[in-house]
Each structure stands twice: as C-alpha cells, then as structure tokens.
Amino acid sequence: MTAAVEASVVTPERIETPAWQSLRRFAADRFSMAAGIVVLIFVLMAILAPWFAPQDPYETDLLRRLQPPAWMEGGEWSYVLGCDALGRDILSRIIYGTRISITIGLAVVLIATVIGTVLGLAAGYLRGWVDIAISRVIDILLGFPYLIFAIALMAMMGPGLQNIILALVYKEWVVPARVVRGEVLAAREMEYVEAARAVGAPRLHIMFREILPNILSSVIVVSTIRMAHVIILEASLSFLGIGVQPPTASWGSMVADGRAFILDAWWVSTFPGIAILALVLSINVASQGLRDAFDPKFSD
Amino acid sequence: MSVAQPHPLLEIRNLEKVYQLNSGLLQRIARQPPLSLRAVDKVTFSVKAGETLGLIGESGCGKSTLARTVLRLHEPTGGSITFDGTDITKLPQKDMTALRRRMQIIFQDPYASLNPRKSVEDIVGLPLALHGLAHRREIRDRVVAMLESVGLKTAHLGRFPHQFSGGQRQRIGIARALILNPSFVVCDEPVSALDVSVQAQIIALLESLKRELGLTYLFISHDIGVIGHVSDRIAVMYLGDIVEIGPARELLREPKHPYTKALLSAVPQIDAGAKRERVKLTGDLPSPLAPPPGCKFHTRCPFAVDRCRRQVPALRNVGSDRTAACHLVDAA
Amino acid sequence: MHSTRSSATDMSAPLLSVRSLKTCFPTRAGLVTAVDGVDLDVYPGECLGIVGESGSGKSVTFASVIGLVRSPGYVAEGSIRFGGVDLRRLDSNGWRRLRGRDIAMTMQDALTALNPALTVAEQIEEVLLAHAEDLPKRGRQAAVRERAIEMLRLVGIPAPAKRIDDYPHQFSGGMRQRIMIAIALSCRPKLLIADEPTTALDVTIQAQVLDLISDLRRELGMSVVLITHDLGVVAEHTDRVAVMYAGQVVEAGPTRELIDRPKHPYTRGLIGLIPRLSDLDAPIRPIEGQVPELIGLGGICRFYDRCEFRASKCRTDISMIDVGPDHRARCIRVEEILQ
Numbered sequence: 001m002t003a004a005v006e007a008s009v010v011t012p013e014r015i016e017t018p019a020w021q022s023l024r025r026f027a028a029d030r031f032s033m034a035a036g037i038v039v040l041i042f043v044l045m046a047i048l049a050p051w052f053a054p055q056d057p058y059e060t061d062l063l064r065r066l067q068p069p070a071w072m073e074g075g076e077w078s079y080v081l082g083c084d085a086l087g088r089d090i091l092s093r094i095i096y097g098t099r100i101s102i103t104i105g106l107a108v109v110l111i112a113t114v115i116g117t118v119l120g121l122a123a124g125y126l127r128g129w130v131d132i133a134i135s136r137v138i139d140i141l142l143g144f145p146y147l148i149f150a151i152a153l154m155a156m157m158g159p160g161l162q163n164i165i166l167a168l169v170y171k172e173w174v175v176p177a178r179v180v181r182g183e184v185l186a187a188r189e190m191e192y193v194e195a196a197r198a199v200g201a202p203r204l205h206i207m208f209r210e211i212l213p214n215i216l217s218s219v220i221v222v223s224t225i226r227m228a229h230v231i232i233l234e235a236s237l238s239f240l241g242i243g244v245q246p247p248t249a250s251w252g253s254m255v256a257d258g259r260a261f262i263l264d265a266w267w268v269s270t271f272p273g274i275a276i277l278a279l280v281l282s283i284n285v286a287s288q289g290l291r292d293a294f295d296p297k298f299s300d
Numbered sequence: 301m302s303v304a305q306p307h308p309l310l311e312i313r314n315l316e317k318v319y320q321l322n323s324g325l326l327q328r329i330a331r332q333p334p335l336s337l338r339a340v341d342k343v344t345f346s347v348k349a350g351e352t353l354g355l356i357g358e359s360g361c362g363k364s365t366l367a368r369t370v371l372r373l374h375e376p377t378g379g380s381i382t383f384d385g386t387d388i389t390k391l392p393q394k395d396m397t398a399l400r401r402r403m404q405i406i407f408q409d410p411y412a413s414l415n416p417r418k419s420v421e422d423i424v425g426l427p428l429a430l431h432g433l434a435h436r437r438e439i440r441d442r443v444v445a446m447l448e449s450v451g452l453k454t455a456h457l458g459r460f461p462h463q464f465s466g467g468q469r470q471r472i473g474i475a476r477a478l479i480l481n482p483s484f485v486v487c488d489e490p491v492s493a494l495d496v497s498v499q500a501q502i503i504a505l506l507e508s509l510k511r512e513l514g515l516t517y518l519f520i521s522h523d524i525g526v527i528g529h530v531s532d533r534i535a536v537m538y539l540g541d542i543v544e545i546g547p548a549r550e551l552l553r554e555p556k557h558p559y560t561k562a563l564l565s566a567v568p569q570i571d572a573g574a575k576r577e578r579v580k581l582t583g584d585l586p587s588p589l590a591p592p593p594g595c596k597f598h599t600r601c602p603f604a605v606d607r608c609r610r611q612v613p614a615l616r617n618v619g620s621d622r623t624a625a626c627h628l629v630d631a632a
Numbered sequence: 633m634h635s636t637r638s639s640a641t642d643m644s645a646p647l648l649s650v651r652s653l654k655t656c657f658p659t660r661a662g663l664v665t666a667v668d669g670v671d672l673d674v675y676p677g678e679c680l681g682i683v684g685e686s687g688s689g690k691s692v693t694f695a696s697v698i699g700l701v702r703s704p705g706y707v708a709e710g711s712i713r714f715g716g717v718d719l720r721r722l723d724s725n726g727w728r729r730l731r732g733r734d735i736a737m738t739m740q741d742a743l744t745a746l747n748p749a750l751t752v753a754e755q756i757e758e759v760l761l762a763h764a765e766d767l768p769k770r771g772r773q774a775a776v777r778e779r780a781i782e783m784l785r786l787v788g789i790p791a792p793a794k795r796i797d798d799y800p801h802q803f804s805g806g807m808r809q810r811i812m813i814a815i816a817l818s819c820r821p822k823l824l825i826a827d828e829p830t831t832a833l834d835v836t837i838q839a840q841v842l843d844l845i846s847d848l849r850r851e852l853g854m855s856v857v858l859i860t861h862d863l864g865v866v867a868e869h870t871d872r873v874a875v876m877y878a879g880q881v882v883e884a885g886p887t888r889e890l891i892d893r894p895k896h897p898y899t900r901g902l903i904g905l906i907p908r909l910s911d912l913d914a915p916i917r918p919i920e921g922q923v924p925e926l927i928g929l930g931g932i933c934r935f936y937d938r939c940e941f942r943a944s945k946c947r948t949d950i951s952m953i954d955v956g957p958d959h960r961a962r963c964i965r966v967e968e969i970l971q
Contacts, residue, residue, distance in 0.1 A: 191413035200400035358834035500905035500918035525907035566839035568864030
C-alpha cells in the first residue's frame with residue numbers, strides 16, 4: 001500500500017525478550033553467577049535436608065557434649081563440625097537451620113513484595129488521597145526501628161514460625177512499596193502510558209499491564225537484597241530467644257546456644273555464624289549482579 | 301476557499317487548561333500565593349472533516365497540551381470541545397472510552413511511546429482487545445493487515461520495540477493509532493524525532509493513509525517546512541494563545557501577525573533568494589507563569605506600540621477565512 | 633576536499649587538517665567502522681558545515697578530532713593536525729591545555745553534557761579558571777564570575793546575574809543549549825565544533841544562536857565546524873560543506889555551489905526531500921531504504937542499495953573525484969547521471 005518500506009532491520013530473527021536479555025547478561029557475570037550458585041546450594045540443602053544431614057539434628061547424646069570438630073583432638077569425622085552442649089551434630093543442625101532461614105526469608109519477602117507492589121502501584125498511579133494515606137502509613141512505619149518493632153509484635157503474638165513471618169511482613173512491605181511508588185511516578189509520565197490511555201485502557205490495565213512489567217526488574221532486585229536483611233532479622237530474633245523455639249534448629253538460636261562456651265567450645269557459635277554470613281553475602285552479591293543485568297543502561 | 305463548507309468535525313471554543321502550581325499543603329501553610337500556569341488560554345478553532353489543520357508554535361507554547369486536552373487525555377479547565385456534533389467536554393470517562401475509537405493520537409517520541417516490554421502484536425492489538433472488537437485470532441489478522449499498510453511485515457509481530465529503527469517504531473505507533481479506524485487523528489510532532497530521509501518517508505505514509513482512510517488530522521509541529529507541506533490550514537500558537545489561523549498557502553505567502561512573520565523569516569532556506577527579510581525577535585519566551593499583560597507577544601515584537609502593552613488583542617477577520625490577533629493588522 | 637577552500641581564506645594554511653581518518657567501534661555484532669577514510673580541512677575564520685543523518689559518522693569524526701571517542705571506540709588510522717600539532721600524539725596534559733582553550737565543542741544533548749550537580753556558574757568558571765592566563769591573579773574569582781555572567785548574557789540568558797547560580801535542570805532545553813555554547817565560547821577558542829547546536833531549539837531561537845555563532849566567528853576570527861542535519865542551516869551559515877553518508881564524505885565543496893549543483897545522488901536526494909516554503913506543491917521525495925550497517929562494508933558504493941542510478945560498475949570501492957571548481961564527489965557515474 002505504501003511505497004515507503006524500510007529495509008528490514010539488521011536484528012536477528014530470534015525473538016529476544018527484554019527479560020531474556022537480562023538473564024543472559026546475568027549468566028555472563030561470573031562472580032554473581034557463582035554467588036547465585038551458592039544460594040542455590042543453600043536452597044537445595046533446605047529442601048533435601050534429610051539427605052544432606054549426616055546425623056539426626058535432634059538426637060542428643062550427652063557423651064558427645066561439646067565434642068570438637070573432626071580435625072581437632074577428640075573430634076570424629078562423622079561429626080565434622082563438632083557437637084553442641086546437648087551433643088547434637090552441629091553440621092546437621094546447620095543444614096536443617098537452612099530451612100528456617102530460607103522459608104522465612106522467602107515467605108516474608110514474597111508476601112511483602114506482593115503487598116508493597118500493589119500499594120506502591122496504587123499510591124504512585126492513582127495519587128490523591130490514596131497516595132497520601134499510603135505514604136503516611138509508610139512514614140509512620142519507617143519511624144520505628146525494625147528490630148524493636150518486630151520484638152514488640154512477637155511479644156504480643158507469641159513465638160512461632162507464622163508469627164515471625166507476620167511480625168516481619170508488618171514492616172517489610174514498606175520497602176517494595178516505596179520503591180514501586182517511586183518507579184511508578186516516573187513511569188506514569190512516559191508516553192506509552194499516555195498512549196494506552198489514548199486507546200481507552202482502564203486504570204487497572206495501565207497499572208498492572210503497562211507499568212508493572214517495566215518496573216518488575218527493580219522490584220525483583222530490591223526483593224532479593226531484602227531477603228538477606230530478613231534472614232539476618234530472623235536470626236536476630238531467634239538469637240534473642242523470641243524467634244523459632246527450641247528444639248527446632250535455627251541459626252540464630254544456635255549462635256545464642258554457644259554464647260556461654262565461646263571460649264572453650266568456639267565451634268558451637270562460629271559455624272552457624274559462618275552459615276549466616278555465607279548465605280547473606282551470596283544473596284547480596286547475586287542481587288548486585290541482578291541489578292546490573294536489569295539496568296537499562298546496559299540494554300542494547 | 302472551500303466551496304461546500306463541510307461541517308466541522310472538531311470545534312473548540314474558549315478551551316482552557318490551567319495548571320495550579322504551588323497548591324500543595326506545604327505551600328498553603330506557608331501562605332504562598334497560588335501560581336497558575338495557563339498552558340492553553342481560551343483557544344478557539346475548528347477542524348473540518350477531511351482537512352489537515354497544522355498547528356505550529358515553539359516549545360512551551362502549549363501546542364502539545366492543547367492536543368492532549370482536545371482528546372481529554374488532560375482534563376480541560378474551561379471552554380468546550382465538540383466532536384462530530386457531541387459536546388465531549390464533560391463526557392464521563394466511560395463514554396469517552398467508547399469515543400476514543402474515533403479520536404486517536406500519534407506521539408512524537410517513537411522510543412517513549414511504545415512499551416518496551418511488549419511485542420508489536422500486543423502493542424498494535426491492544427486497542428482491539430480493549431474495545432472487544434475482535435477475537436484473539438481475528439486480532440492477529442487485523443494487526444498483520446495494519447502492519448502491512450504502514451509498511452511493516454508479518455515477521456515483525458513478535459518483535460520488541462528495541463529491535464526497530466526510529467522510523468519503524470513510528471510506523472508501529474501509527475498502526476496502533478489507526479487500527480481502530482478513527483476519523484480524527486492528532487499527530488503530535490510525529491516526525492521531529494526522526495532523520496530527514498526517514499521524516500520524508502513517514503510524512504509520505506501519513507499523507508497516503510489520510511487519502512485512503514479519509515482521515516482528518518490535527519498536525520502539530522515546530523517545523524514550518526513540514527507543516528506547510530501537509531496542512532490545508534495553519535494555526536500559529538504563542539504562549540497558550542492562537543495568534544493567527546488561515547489557509548496554509550496564503551498564511552505562508554503573506555503572514556499577518558508579527559510573530560508568524562518572525563517565525564517564517566527565521567526558517568533557514570536552502571534556496572538562495574528564497575530568504576525573506578528577517579523579522580528579528582529579541583529576548584526569549586516569557587515565563588508562562590507570568591505572561592506579559594496586554595498582547596503576550598509585545599515583549600518580543602519589533603512593532604509593538606503602547607496599546608499592545610495594555611489591551612489584549614482578539615482574534616478577528618483579516619482576510620477571507622483568515623484571522624489574526626494583532627492590533628496592528630487591518631481588519632478585513 | 634584537499635584543495636577546496638573559500639576565497640576569503642585562500643592564502644592561509646588549514647587550521648585543522650584531517651587525513652584518511654578511520655574510527656572503529658568493536659561491538660558484539662562485529663567491528664563497526666563509524667568513520668572510514670575522511671579527509672577534511674578547516675581554514676582559519678571559515679565555517680565548515682558537516683551534513684549527514686544519524687549514523688553518518690559526522691559526530692564521531694569530530695569526537696575523534698578532539699580525542700573524545702567513547703570507549704571502546706578508537707581512532708584506527710589517519711592523521712589529525714591542528715595548527716601544526718599532531719593531535720593523535722598528544723598526551724593528556726597536552727589535551728587539557730588544548731581542549732576548551734584552543735578547540736571547544738558543544739554537544740548535541742545539553743541535558744547530559746552539563747553536570748546536574750553543579751551550578752551553571754561553577755561549570756563556566758571551571759573552564760575559565762583552567763585557561764584564564766590572561767586574567768589578573770588578584771580578584772581572579774570576581775573577574776571570572778563577571779566573564780561568566782557576560783557569556784550568559786551574550787548567549788541570551790535573561791537575568792544572567794541572577795540565574796548563573798541555578799542548576800542545569802532549572803533551565804529549559806533551549807537555555808541549556810545556550811549555556812553550553814557559553815561554556816564553549818568562554819575561552820574564545822580558535823576552533824569551535826558545534827555538534828547540532830540548534831537541533832533542540834526553536835527556529836526563532838535557532839536563528840539567534842546561529843547569528844550569535846556567526847557574529848562571534850567574525851569578531852574573534854574563530855573557525856567553526858557546524859555539524860547539522862539541516863541543509864537550510866548549512867546554506868545560510870557555512871562557507872563550505874561536506875556531506876557525510878555511512879562513515880564517508882560523499883560530497884564536498886563551496887556551500888552555494890554544492891546546494892545549487894549537487895552531484896552525488898545522496899546529496900540530490902537530501903535536497904529533494906526538504907519541504908520548501910517557497911514551493912509548497914513540490915512533492916517531497918523520500919529516499920527509500922535505510923543507511924547500511926557499518927560492518928564489513930567495502931567493495932561496493934555505500935549508497936548502492938538506495939541509489940536510483942546504481943549500475944554494475946558501482947560495485948567497487950569509490951573514491952572522491954573532482955566534479956567542479958573545488959567540488960568533489962564520491963560517485964563514478966556523475967557524468968552519466970547529469971545527462
């Protein structure tokens with residue numbers, strides 16, 4: 001119909017979605033990729049704990065009380081990292097503890113991200129009183145120190161896995177909400193949003209189908225970083241004794257258990273501490289890689 | 301000029317778009333005087349069915365705001381918009397959505413106006429899906445047909461905006477605007493982000509689509525060459541006002557308003573001898589937050605007299621089918 | 633191009649002389665040769681226009697001249713001499729002395745070229761202080777500020793004394809462009825490279841800015857390279873012009889001669905697609921197709937795919953040939969086309 005047909009562009013015929021490109025960039029970044037693999041190993045450990053753990057993490061044996069790691073005098077290779085004050089195998093407890101850290105980390109971040117994204121989208125796109133209301137709640141919640149807020153909630157609700165998740169979600173949603181609101185404020189001024197309005201798209205369509213896909217990458221990146229925070233918070237709560245209750249193995253309470261013997265039996269606290277460090281560090285490094293991979297500056 | 305006067309497809313009366321700035325809670329507490337930005341200031345014009353009305357003006361003159369207000373993408377704060385005999389100024393959004401099938405817009409920036417996360421099929425098919433005009437399979441067929449008529453191929457369906465050149469993206473934007481078979485299309489600087497050779501291709505495309513589909517254009521541009529080429533009539537905007545309207549040919553040959561004269565004489569010409577005597581403007585566009593009293597152009601007008609500083613000139617007839625808002629132009 | 637010069641500057645040696653310049657960018661898809669064998673001369677006091685569309689290499693050519701090719705791009709071949717100095721051998725100290733003072737460049741995108749974290753005053757004063765040997769040591773700060781305000785006034789910023797302490801985002805796009813021109817001109821350079829200086833500006837402002845550049849050129853005896861896509865601007869403001877396409881100069885000559893008697897099919901196409909106010913009925917004829925990818929070109933005329941005069945003998949590397957007084961074009965069919 002029209003004579004003015006441009007020659008086809010020199011792009012590959014293969015369909016390259018923007019998300020696929022980001023993943024490819026992530027895979028090309030070796031350092032982050034390695035961190036991602038470490039995180040994956042932790043996740044596998046959590047799921048397959050019974051297969052990984054050499055011993056029953058709950059079996060007490062007072063004869064092995066504070067048994068040192070295998071390479072020290074009195075150590076034993078079937079209890080590689082030694083035993084705690086009740087003679088339980090530390091390695092097995094760390095492996096089972098992964099379940100708690102990752103379950104809570106994932107659950108809190110997932111729930112908080114969903115809530116925060118919806119509220120952030122509403123505040124950023126609808127503006128007006130919705131924005132004012134949500135933003136005020138965010139400001140108020142930001143005024144409380146996170147840990148103290150969680151301790152207070154735990155004190156009211158009592159211990160337990162569900163309650164920890166709730167206590168952390170109560171405040172955690174603020175983070176994705178603020179990020180999403182900011183991103184939406186920028187995205188709503190884009191011409192493609194106006195273009196969608198011009199063809200008669202309703203508000204929900206614009207919020208969830210036009211804007212959300214464009215800010216999803218920042219949401220994912222922030223959520224990953226936050227997962228590391230949440231894992232530390234859970235460990236802190238457990239350390240303080242108001243988190244997961246014994247005898248359930250949790251890294252935080254394991255560190256707390258060893259406090260009394262830190263000079264005589266350093267391994268009781270140190271190994272769970274290293275586990276926390278390793279997981280949190282890997283998550284942080286991997287999320288940095290994700291951020292770089294999603295950064296539109298690197299898009300071609 | 302026009303023999304059988306076709307009824308205007310779009311009629312704009314005293315249209316106003318005022319943005320209230322400084323009206324936040326803090327400013328109110330601090331007792332700051334509210335500032336109002338009169339982006340579109342009591343504008344009156346009409347677009348006849350089948351014609352192209354060109355709208356020129358410099359950046360910040362309010363031409364893009366005007367375009368968006370006409371389509372009610374921005375809500376007008378005064379005046380009326382009549383589209384095909386219906387007053388749509390206060391139409392509820394639900395009825396407006398139905399009307400959007402008939403009034404569409406092509407955006408300036410082919411990079412920003414396409415959602416980077418959506419495929420061409422989704423972008424061009426969206427209007428059909430939203431208006432429930434076609435089933436899934438049918439949508440693809442119609443998208444393919446539309447792509448072909450803007451010079452793209454079926455193979456492009458699954459691609460994403462970043463895989464196209466600027467000109468091709470603008471074609472996608474055109475396909476999206478035209479797939480609902482609108483009668484009225486606002487072209488908001490559709491070629492100013494493109495290279496000259498691509499510009500010519502897109503202009504040619506827009507013109508051929510107009511002929512084939514019987515479209516009516518409100519064509520906005522700051523490029524007078526482009527406007528002169530595509531328009532039947534031209535409106536000139538300055539600081540939220542329309543200062544002159546007339547048939548393209550006559551207006552360009554013999555501009556009446558001093559601003560139009562200055563604008564035309566500033567366009568660089570490649571033909572030696574085509575150069576008009578320069579009407580030099582001094583100074584810069586005044587802030588639209590505090591427009592000058594009287595004629596808004598008097599601060600830069602080389603011909604301004606005392607009266608211009610006091611009295612706002614009204615648009616009046618200055619020739620057959622021509623109007624201008626200037627005290628110094630003789631009325632016809 | 634070598635012998636081409638305007639009559640006014642006939643006696644002098646070129647201020648800037650570029651020979652067989654080749655600039656490459658490695659990309660995932662292959663080595664992009666953005667500039668391929670460009671020869672240019674800029675004589676003292678003249679204004680040379682560089683016309684081309686995006687991807688023609690016009691900006692990269694001058695980024696190469698001023699040593700600011702973006703990594704991973706690099707100048708692969710050729711010589712660049714400025715007032716007797718071989719710019720390709722310059723170390724970073726040499727560049728620091730040269731840039732800003734002897735050669736200044738204004739960028740197309742004023743928003744990203746200005747530092748958003750510094751006030752306009754800080755940005756102009758920075759350049760002035762770096763090169764202000766002529767200002768007295770005592771009260772230099774005040775003198776520099778005064779000159780900065782003067783520069784802003786010169787480029788038409790209203791209330792310059794007040795606005796000089798604003799940040800770039802507080803100015804409109806046009807104003808930012810002027811600020812950049814003010815920064816570029818603040819040290820009165822011998823050569824101003826203006827990369828699309830008015831693309832973001834309105835016509836009335838564009839006219840003011842171009843007039844300003846022309847006036848300053850005459851006043852300071854400065855040479856100007858005006859990079860633009862607008863042939864109208866070239867026609868009104870330059871002495872000579874080089875048309876670039878796909879990394880090469882395809883036609884060069886005195887401006888009026890080139891526009892009135894274009895020889896290369898691309899130049900003819902460019903002129904043909906400009907809507908003219910003087911003749912509204914003249915149809916604008918698009919050049920079909922697109923600029924070729926700048927990877928692995930060679931062995932064929934670069935305009936081949938889009939050329940309406942293409943023939944089998946165009947399937948070879950084409951070099952510039954004389955087609956008129958001081959007028960050269962990169963087309964071997966010129967004679968046949970003109971008949």
